[in-house]
Amino acid sequence: MPIDRESADDLRSLEFRDPEEVLDPDKLYTVYEIGRLLQGLDPEEELDVETENVLLDWAIPWMMNHSEQFVFAEPTDDTDPGYYGLAQ
Template identity: 55%
Template sequence: MPVSKSEFETLYPADFYTPPELLDEDEMYTVYEIARLLQELDPDAELEPQTEDILLDWAIPWIMVHADDLVVAEPRDDDEPGYYGVNTAE
């Protein structure tokens, strides 16, 4: 159900990083690492599963919106996720 803006003490602009601002162009990242970086956390930070789920709610749409600016690599093993990186091809 919608909530009135007046119920919030502070409202912030929805200003998200671009892939080159967030990711090192020579590195590949999992969606979990991107989720942490979007919250200015270390990519290897330990998180509770519930917290990680919330961060993924931000990371997955971010990846979709920036798909044209990203490259994707398949997982190296069956038990790991895929990887994303900055698309540096011209």
């Protein structure tokens, strides 16, 4: 449901960063870690499932939009996620 603009305490511009602004070029990350980094969180921070899902909702389209800037590494185990990093 929409809210009145005046009821918002903090209005900020919507900014999307490029992958090289978010990721270390020498590391590979899971999509979960990338979601955290996009929000300025530590990539290893523990989050509840609902928050993790919201971060994934942001991270996946961002990664798809920048897909040409990523490389992919297979997961270390069949139950683990894959790893993504900057294409160099």
